[in-house]
Amino acid sequence: MRQEEFEDRYVNHWKKFEVQINLAEALKLNKKKGEHSLKGFADNYRQLCYCLALARERHYSPLLIHRLEALVFRGHQSFYQKRLGIFQNIFHFILHGFPQAVRQQANFIWASSALFYLPLIVVFLLMLVFPDMIYMIVDPGTVTSMENMYDPAAERFGTERSSDSDFYMFGHYIRNNIGIAFQIFAGGILLTIGSQFYLLFNGFVFGAIAGHIYNIGYSETFFSFVIGHGAFELTGIVVAGGAGLQLGWAILSPGVYSRKQALVNAAKSSIQLVYGSIFLLLIAAFVEAFWSSTHMVSANTKYWVGGIFWILVIGYLTLLGRRKRLGLTKGSAHGS
Amino acid sequence: MLDTTREIEVPEGVELSLAVAGLVSRSLAFMIDLIVRWVGLGTVSGILEYLGNFGQGLFLILVFVVEWFYPVLFEVFNQGQTIGKKSMGIMVINDDGTPTDWSSSIVRNLLRFADFLPMLFGFGVLSMLINKDFKRLGDLAAGTLVVHRRKIKEEKLSYEEEGLAPKISLTLEEQSAIISFAERSSKMSVSRTHELASYLGPWLEQDKTKKNPENEALLLKRMAKWLRGHQ
Numbered sequence: 001m002r003q004e005e006f007e008d009r010y011v012n013h014w015k016k017f018e019v020q021i022n023l024a025e026a027l028k029l030n031k032k033k034g035e036h037s038l039k040g041f042a043d044n045y046r047q048l049c050y051c052l053a054l055a056r057e058r059h060y061s062p063l064l065i066h067r068l069e070a071l072v073f074r075g076h077q078s079f080y081q082k083r084l085g086i087f088q089n090i091f092h093f094i095l096h097g098f099p100q101a102v103r104q105q106a107n108f109i110w111a112s113s114a115l116f117y118l119p120l121i122v123v124f125l126l127m128l129v130f131p132d133m134i135y136m137i138v139d140p141g142t143v144t145s146m147e148n149m150y151d152p153a154a155e156r157f158g159t160e161r162s163s164d165s166d167f168y169m170f171g172h173y174i175r176n177n178i179g180i181a182f183q184i185f186a187g188g189i190l191l192t193i194g195s196q197f198y199l200l201f202n203g204f205v206f207g208a209i210a211g212h213i214y215n216i217g218y219s220e221t222f223f224s225f226v227i228g229h230g231a232f233e234l235t236g237i238v239v240a241g242g243a244g245l246q247l248g249w250a251i252l253s254p255g256v257y258s259r260k261q262a263l264v265n266a267a268k269s270s271i272q273l274v275y276g277s278i279f280l281l282l283i284a285a286f287v288e289a290f291w292s293s294t295h296m297v298s299a300n301t302k303y304w305v306g307g308i309f310w311i312l313v314i315g316y317l318t319l320l321g322r323r324k325r326l327g328l329t330k331g332s333a334h335g336s
Numbered sequence: 337m338l339d340t341t342r343e344i345e346v347p348e349g350v351e352l353s354l355a356v357a358g359l360v361s362r363s364l365a366f367m368i369d370l371i372v373r374w375v376g377l378g379t380v381s382g383i384l385e386y387l388g389n390f391g392q393g394l395f396l397i398l399v400f401v402v403e404w405f406y407p408v409l410f411e412v413f414n415q416g417q418t419i420g421k422k423s424m425g426i427m428v429i430n431d432d433g434t435p436t437d438w439s440s441s442i443v444r445n446l447l448r449f450a451d452f453l454p455m456l457f458g459f460g461v462l463s464m465l466i467n468k469d470f471k472r473l474g475d476l477a478a479g480t481l482v483v484h485r486r487k488i489k490e491e492k493l494s495y496e497e498e499g500l501a502p503k504i505s506l507t508l509e510e511q512s513a514i515i516s517f518a519e520r521s522s523k524m525s526v527s528r529t530h531e532l533a534s535y536l537g538p539w540l541e542q543d544k545t546k547k548n549p550e551n552e553a554l555l556l557k558r559m560a561k562w563l564r565g566h567q
Binding site for chain 2: 002003004025045046049050052053056058059060061062063066067069070072073076077080081082164165167168169170171172174175178179182183185186187188189190194247260263264266267268271274
C-alpha cells in the first residue's frame with residue numbers, strides 16, 4: 001500500500017483518536033465528566049500503534065512516522081497513567097503503612113539512631129568533664145543566644161507568647177525542620193555519606209548544647225522545653241536519616257539487582273519513610289510552637305506529657321499496623 | 337552523547353524514539369522556574385505582610401512548600417512540565433514513558449538537594465555529563481527522564497502537478513528520502529531546495545530536464561507524489 005492510500009484510509013481514525021486524547025488530558029484534573037466519549041480509547045490506541053508499526057516497516061516518510069509517534073506517545077501517557085490516590089490513602093498510610101515501613105527497614109533505622117544518639121550521648125558526657133569544649137563545637141554567638149533563650153531569669157518566661165507569634169514559630173519550625181529532614185534524606189544518595197554527616201553533626205551539636213545548658217544550670221527550662229516535641233522531632237530526623245542510608249546502601253550493596261535498579265527500588269521504598277518523617281515533623285512543629293513554649297503549665301507537667309509523647313511514638317512505630325497483616329494471613333488460611 | 341534519542345518500547349510492541357533534553361535546556365528551564373518562584377513569593381509576601389506574625393508564619397509555610405514542592409505539583413498535575421520546562425518545550429516522564437506520579441516526582445525533587453552539592457549543582461552536572469540519558473542523581477533514583485516534547489506540524493503537499501514515476505526502481509530508503517525532501521521543502525528556502533535537488537541532477541536525467549535546478553526540484557516533488565501513491 002502506498003503512503004497516500006494508507007493515510008487516506010486511516011487519517012480519520014487518527015483525527016478521532018487525537019480528539020479523544022485531548023479530552024483525556026483535559027479530564028485528568030476533573031474526572032467523571034463525559035467519560036462515555038472515551039469509549040473505544042483502548043482499541044483506537046492499539047490501532048494507532050499498529051499503524052505506526054506498519055508505517056515503520058514500510059518505510060513511509062519520516063514526517064508521517066514522527067506524527068504517529070507523537071500521537072502514540074500522548075496516547076501512551078494517557079493510557080498508562082497511574083491513579084494519583086495519595087490523599088485517599090493517607091489515613092491508611094499513617095495507621096498501617098508507615099509503622100510497617102519503619103519495622104521493615106529496622107536495620108537502617110537502628111543505624112540512623114546510632115549515628116544520631118551515640119555522638120549526642122558521648123558529647124554530652126564529655127561536656128560534663130570538659131565544659132569548655134562547647135566552644136570547639138558551637139560558635140560563641142550561638143552559645144550566647146542559647147544561654148539567653150533558656151535563662152530561667154529571663155523576663156519573657158514570665159509572660160505568655162501571643163498566639164499569632166506561636167503561629168509564626170510554627171511556620172518557622174516547619175520550614176526549618178522538615179527542610180533539614182529532606183537534606184538528611186537527599187544526602188544519602190552520596191553513598192550514605194551525606195546522611196551520616198548530617199546525623200553525626202546534628203547529634204554533636206545537640207549533645208554539646210544540652211551539656212552546656214546542664215553545666216550552667218538552666219536544665220529545667222531547656223529540658224522541659226525539648227522533651228515534648230523531641231519525641232516527634234528527633235524520631236522524624238532519625239527516620240529521614242534511615243531513609244537516606246537505605247538509598248545510599250542500595251548503591252553500595254545492590255544485591256541481585258544492577259546498581260541502577262537497586263537504587264530505583266530503594267528510592268520507591270525509602271520515600272515511604274520520608275512521608276512518615278514529614279508526618280512526625282508536622283506534629284513536632286505543632287507541639288513545639290503551641291505546647292513546648294507555653295508557661296501556663298509547670299515543668300513537671302511538661303516532663304510527664306513529654307514522657308507520654310515518647311511512649312506514644314515508640315508504641316506507634318512498634319505496634320501499629322500489625323493487626324492488618326494478621327488479618328490477611330487469617331484470610332488466606334481460610335482460603336486454603 | 338552525540339546521539340540524544342532514546343528508544344522506549346511500549347507494551348503494544350512499537351518503539352518510540354524520544355529526544356532526551358540536555359544540560360542547557362534543563363538549566364534554562366530551572367532558571368525560569370527560579371524567577372517565577374521569586375516573583376510569586378515576593379508578591380505573596382507583600383500581601384501577607386498586612387497579617388502580622390500570623391501572615392509571616394503562613395509565609396514561611398508557603399516558602400517551604402514552594403521550595404520543595406513547586407516542581408512536584410507541576411510535574412504531577414501539568415503533564416510533567418513546570419512553567420520553565422514548558423517554555424523550554426521539555427517534560428519529565430518515567431523511564432517507561434508513563435507520566436510521572438507522586439512518588440517519582442517527589443524523589444527526584446527532594447534529591448535536587450544532593451544534586452546541588454558540593455556547590456552549584458556540582459554532582460548533578462557531573463552525573464548528567466557521565467550518564468547517556470543526561471540524568472541527574474534525582475532522575476537516577478526516581479527512574480525519570482527529561483525529554484523534548486515534539487511539536488508536530490502537519491505538512492500538506494500542495495502543488496498542482498501530477499505524479500511522475502521514476503524511470504528506475506528505487507530502494508525503500510531512496511523512496512523515503514525523496515518523500516521526505518518533498519515534505520520538508522516548504523520549510524526550506526527556495527535556493528536551498530534547488531541546491532539539494534541539483535545534486536540529483538544527473539540521476540534525474542529524464543527527458544524534460546535541461547539542467548535547470550528549478551525543474552529538478554519540481555521533478556523530485558512530483559516523484560514524491562507518485563511514490564506516496566498519488567495517481
